[in-house]
Amino acid sequence: xxxxxxxxxxxxxALFAASALGLALFGCAGDSRPEAGDGVxxxxxxxxxxxxxxxxxxxxxxxxxxxxxxxxxxxxxxxIRVEMTPIPYSGYDTKLRASIASGNPPDVMTIDAPNxxxxxxxxxxxxxxxxxxxxxxxxxxxxxxxxAYMYQGDMYMAPLTESSIALFYNKKMxxxxxxxxPSKDPDRPMTWDQVLDAAIRLxxxxxxxxxxxxxxxxxxxxxxxxxxxxxxxQFGGEVMNPEGTSAxxxxxxxxxxxxxxxxxxxxxxxxxxxxxxxxxxFPNGKLGMTVEGSWTLSHYAANFPDFELGDDxxxxxxxxxxxxxxxxxxxxxxxxxxxxxKDAAWTFVNWIxxxxxQKLYVSITxxxxxxxxxxxxxxxxxxxxxxxxVAQNQKFGxxxxxxxxxxxxxxxxxxxxxxxxxxxxxxxxxxxxxxDAIDAAYADLHAQQ
Numbered sequence: 001x002x003x004x005x006x007x008x009x010x011x012x013x014a015l016f017a018a019s020a021l022g023l024a025l026f027g028c029a030g031d032s033r034p035e036a037g038d039g040v041x042x043x044x045x046x047x048x049x050x051x052x053x054x055x056x057x058x059x060x061x062x063x064x065x066x067x068x069x070x071x072x073x074x075x076x077x078x079x080i081r082v083e084m085t086p087i088p089y090s091g092y093d094t095k096l097r098a099s100i101a102s103g104n105p106p107d108v109m110t111i112d113a114p115n116x117x118x119x120x121x122x123x124x125x126x127x128x129x130x131x132x133x134x135x136x137x138x139x140x141x142x143x144x145x146x147x148a149y150m151y152q153g154d155m156y157m158a159p160l161t162e163s164s165i166a167l168f169y170n171k172k173m174x175x176x177x178x179x180x181x182p183s184k185d186p187d188r189p190m191t192w193d194q195v196l197d198a199a200i201r202l203x204x205x206x207x208x209x210x211x212x213x214x215x216x217x218x219x220x221x222x223x224x225x226x227x228x229x230x231x232x233x234q235f236g237g238e239v240m241n242p243e244g245t246s247a248x249x250x251x252x253x254x255x256x257x258x259x260x261x262x263x264x265x266x267x268x269x270x271x272x273x274x275x276x277x278x279x280x281x282f283p284n285g286k287l288g289m290t291v292e293g294s295w296t297l298s299h300y301a302a303n304f305p306d307f308e309l310g311d312d313x314x315x316x317x318x319x320x321x322x323x324x325x326x327x328x329x330x331x332x333x334x335x336x337x338x339x340x341x342k343d344a345a346w347t348f349v350n351w352i353x354x355x356x357x358q359k360l361y362v363s364i365t366x367x368x369x370x371x372x373x374x375x376x377x378x379x380x381x382x383x384x385x386x387x388x389x390v391a392q393n394q395k396f397g398x399x400x401x402x403x404x405x406x407x408x409x410x411x412x413x414x415x416x417x418x419x420x421x422x423x424x425x426x427x428x429x430x431x432x433x434x435x436d437a438i439d440a441a442y443a444d445l446h447a448q449q
Contacts, residue, residue, distance in 0.1 A: 049344040050081045052106040054096060056331065057086035065364040072360060073351055080344045100124045100336075107339040108349055111157060113148045113329030113399065114225065114406045117244060120151050121404040121445075126335040127154040131346050137354065140371045148329035148399035151244075157332035158353040159370035160361060162397070164326055164389035165227065167195075167316045168282060168296070169289045170202075177201045182316035184384050186391035189317040189324060192234070192262060195289065199272035202288030211272035212289040213282075214263060218275070218422065221407070221414040225400050226327050227291060228263075228417060230318060233325035233398055235259035239413060240438070244403030247438040251413070252431050259321070260431065264421050275422060283307040291318065294368060294389040315385040317392055328397030368393060408441035 055066060063086065070082050085106070087095055093115065099105045100122065111119060119125050132138055132155050138146060141159065149157040167182065167190070174181055179198045182190050190198075199211025215227040229239060237256030240247045250256070266273040281287040283304040300307055307313065318326055333353055335345045351357050355373055362369045362378065368390055375381045381390050403409055416434040419425040 048079055048081045049341055050083055051108060051339075051341050051344050051348060053082050053084045053108040053348070054092075054099075054106040055084065055086055055110040056089045056092040056112075058089075061365045065361045068364065069352055069357055069361055073348060073357070076351065077347060080347060082348060097122075100338075103338065105336040105338055107336055107341055107345045109334055109336065110331045111334050112331050113157070114222075114402075114410070116149065116156055116332075116334070117151045117402050117404040117406065119334070120154075120156055123337055125156045126337045126339065126342060127156060128158060128335065128346070128349075129153075129155045131350070132158065135346075135350055137371075140355070140373050142370075142372070142394045142397060144397040144399070145328055145370055145393070148402070149332055151402055157334045158349050159330065159332045160353050160358060161330055161365070161367040162328055162370050162393045163293055163295065163330055163368060164328075164393045164397075165230075165291055165293045165318065166385075166388050166392065167289060167318055168292045168313055169198075169316060170282070170285070170287070170312065171310075171314045172312055173202055173285075173288045174198070181314070184314070184316060184388065186317045186388050186395070189320045192319045192321050195319045196266070196270060196272070199266070199289060200270060203272045205271065208278070209286055209288065210274045210277070210281075211287075212266065213273060213277065213287055213291065214266055215291055217277070218418055221410040224414040224417060225410045228413075229400055230325050230327055230398075231263060232256050232259045234319065234321045234323060235262065236322035240401040240403060240409065244401050244405075245442055247409070247412075247435045251416075251438070252428075252435050255322070257427060257431065260417075260420055260427055262321075263417070264427065267421050268424065280304070282313070294386065297385070298366070309385065315388055317388055324392070324396040325398050326392045326396050327400055328393055329399045403442070405438070405441045405445055409438045412437040412441075 053070075057063060066084065066086070070084050074080065074082060096105070096109060096111075100119075105124065116125070128136070136158065145159055145162060146155065149155055149159060169182060171181065179201055195212060202211040203209060215231060216223055232239060235255050235258050237253055237259050238250040239256075240250055267275065278284065278286055280303075282290045282292075283300055297309070300309070309315070318324065333349045335342060335349060339345050352361075353370070355371060358369050358371055359374045359377065361367070362374060368381065368386075369375050369378070372394070375390050375394075380386050400406070401409060412434040416430045419430045419433075420427050
């Protein structure tokens with residue numbers, strides 16, 4: 001369904017034309033400190049407004065955090081009642097789209113950043129541009145993070161947390177081979193050439209030990225997008241144009257092809273990466289280096305207590321080639337364009353994703369907050385190793401392509417990685433096929449509208 005939103009000249013002037021990301025308007029958003037706490041006198045209670053809130057059901061910590069957020073918000077705002085419905089991840093998107101199609105969506109919903117554009121194209125989301133500029137304290141959020149929630153000049157979602165990935169390396173293996181240990185400074189990553197040199201020295205195929213798993217092997221298309229796109233960006237390449245309408249001239253650029261060639265050579269020319277690994281190869285001593293997320297720290301601590309950070313392994317920033325880059329964008333909050341309670345919905349969204357709500361949430365989940373102010377106040381986020389994830393996200397974060405055909409695009413790129421690496425297809429031919437598939441998907445979308 002083609003969007004029918006008409007932007008007047010006055011509205012356009014209030015949007016984001018002052019900068020490439022459209023974020024200059026946010027520079028004067030004001031103080032990012034929390035609103036009044038429990039001891040502050042509240043206005044007399046008004047009749048309650050009930051708003052519905054759907055979210056993807058997460059792990060125990062995430063579920064507990066949302067329960068706490070809702071109860072705290074309603075104590076702060078007695079005039080608003082939030083009716084929250086957690087839905088299992090596996091069926092969440094299907095159920096949400098069905099509610100939209102039937103004309104009965106929730107007032108507020110969580111959506112994963114890469115799926116945002118398709119919901120906007122379906123006229124399902126309320127633009128938050130003016131509200132966020134006036135009340136969202138957007139100067140407290142990295143511009144690169146905000147860009148992940150913008151589409152065609154408008155902002156549609158408010159970020160709560162971020163996630164990031166880094167290079168995990170086996171410290172003892174490095175020391176045994178006499179390889180210099182990587183820097184822990186987020187601004188001083190290893191180059192991919194240095195990583196390759198280390199991987200060659202670490203690899204011992206007779207013992208089943210490989211130097212590096214560069215991007216979580218070969219998983220689903222979503223994992224490909226999060227772990228493999230940064231390699232393309234690091235070599236100076238791109239996946240799609242800034243408008244999210246075409247891959248031609250971007251995915252098939254010389255820089256992107258260089259990145260894909262480097263990736264393929266890790267498996268075939270240098271043989272420092274394997275197509276299959278035994279379970280948990282890194283903590284079990286079968287991998288010298290791997291790329292993992294911040295969430296892996298708790299996994300190792302809980303399941304591999306004898307594999308200790310600082311003794312057995314350490315963490316370094318993601319490698320670079322021409323530049324540093326890491327994927328950003330996570331689950332965020334949006335308001336339905338069909339909601340009849342948009343003011344109450346915005347009050348809820350703004351509090352949840354603001355300083356107080358965000359600090360409460362990450363204190364329980366241990367996630368990386370989207371706001372500078374919250375990150376600064378949590379000591380562990382300013383110390384090794386969490387500071388690496390935070391700094392990378394704030395300085396070098398990039399949104400995955402913002403396009404209404406993200407699933408089709410992601411699947412095409414995933415297939416290209418598999419065909420060039422597992423199938424050993426010609427790189428130029430495989431990339432050309434992916435470009436054609438992506439551009440055809442976008443053409444088909446608009447032919448149906």
